[in-house]
Amino acid sequence: MKIYLIKVISMVFLPFLTGCTVNIDQYVDEKPELDLREFFQGHLEAYGIVQDYKGKVSRRFRADILGQWEGDKGVIDERFFFADGEETHRCWQLNRAGNRYVGTAGDVVGEAEGVVAGNALNWKYALSVPVKDKVWRLKLNDWMYLVDDKNLINRAKMYKFGVEVGQITLYIRKVSSVPHRPLSTGCAVL
Secondary structure, eight states: OHHHHHHHHHHHHHHHHHTTSOOGGGGTTOSSOOOHHHHTSEEEEEEEEEEETTSOEEEEEEEEEEEEEETTEEEEEEEEEETTSOEEEEEEEEEEETTEEEEEOTTEEEEEEEEEETTEEEEEEEEEEEETTEEEEEEEEEEEEEEETTEEEEEEEEEETTEEEEEEEEEEEEEESSOSSOOOTTOOOO
16 A cells, blocks of 8 residues: 555656756756866866755865866866865866766766756766765765856755755856966876
């Protein structure tokens, strides 16, 4: 009886839920057009917050970012500085094929897959996140929106077992197209 009830509820509400999702194609005509190779080239800085499932801000951070591209292959070298004193590093390896991107990083499980349309990028990937004495595998639905040639807003929802457990909001500003430091050790365009 319980399984039957779940199936009936799913059949009734699923059409409403799928009609409410945002699709990347809705941004195809938005300007300016986002080209990750242009925006993530050189020196960038970012400021962000992490919120729990209730919306409470649980962490604040800033990031020092260096992007470098050679054709359709790129690297984004991110250094994170959290308000509690923790510092972390992520090195994204990116490959572009038309309006699609594939990315890998040390804490990304498998590959991140992204699609660009107009001024937006939608990334989907799994991330290994240390929580107390455990490592959680969270799925991220990550959206980037180019505001203008120097400013980008990034919003990501995090899920565990299909339930939203938090959100990340990040403001990224392009400081210069010229690198301000060398890439971190082990972080290079492959």
